[in-house]
Amino acid sequence: MSEECRSSGVGGILLAFIAGAAVGGGLALLAAPRSGEETRHRLTDLADETREKLHEMTEEAEAHVREAIEEGREALMEKREMVKAAVEAGKKAMEEERGKHAKST
Template identity: 45%
Template sequence: MADEDKSTSVGTVFLSFLAGAAVGAGLGLLLAPKSGSEMRENIMDLTDDALDKIKGFTKEAQSKIMDTYEETKDLISEKKTIITSAIEAGKEAMDREKEKYKQV
């Protein structure tokens, strides 16, 4: 639950940062005295930079998700083995106790 809150918080902060950067860049472009072609080039550069950052964030998030998936899968497998062993030990103990009472 805490990890979910943490990842939501990181995503929210990142998106807020991108939105702020886009607004700031847009205002800077609108207020700067440049020709139309220069402004379009600047907008394209900013768009490319934003896309690169988004791709990087996406790759990092995907990597973390896959790592968490693998860790969880391993943990479940480990716990399943422990539980299966405990159940088997319980069955064996019950069978031994049944045999004791049959002999009495």
């Protein structure tokens, strides 16, 4: 579970870095000596690029969540089988003890 926390922390840091880069890039474009049309075009390109990166990060995060859910499901099934086997072993032991007790009385 701590590994999940670390990977989500890294994703948060990466997202903050990308957002900071986008804001910084946008401010740099606004401060640069260019025509308004050229600046708007570059801002549009930057926004599109940032949107694509965020989309990729979202897909990657979804894949990690799906993987974690599947791993949790598998672990739950394993534990369920272990509990089931323990209950069956307990029932069998109880029946054997009842049989021994019935024979001795």
